[in-house]
Amino acid sequence: MSCPICDEDTVIKFRPFCSKRCADIDLAKWLNGSYAVPSQREEDMEADVSENDNAVQRPH
Template sequence: MSCPICSKPATKKYRPFCSRRCADVDLARWLNGSYAVPSEDPEDAEEAASALEEIRSRPH
């Protein structure tokens, strides 16, 4: 397995990364939003609330 950051061979201690540095680079990308997971939720809070109410009012 190769490191997803630098492509060097991964080490057991930092798997799937090759080093602490690459693990920290990956963590920083998650924390600053570079790896944001796309959402299909409505952007508008009111729209989200009304969509939730609609789902809750449906018969089960």
């Protein structure tokens, strides 16, 4: 198994990462929102549509 951050071999202590550094990088990505799972809720989809409608009306 290789580290998802740097592709080095993993270390059992930090699995699935190779080091604490790579584990911390991954955690930081989760905390700052770089990783996101799209929502399937209807309310969120309606909000996206209304935001896109407003974006079309605004001049650039």
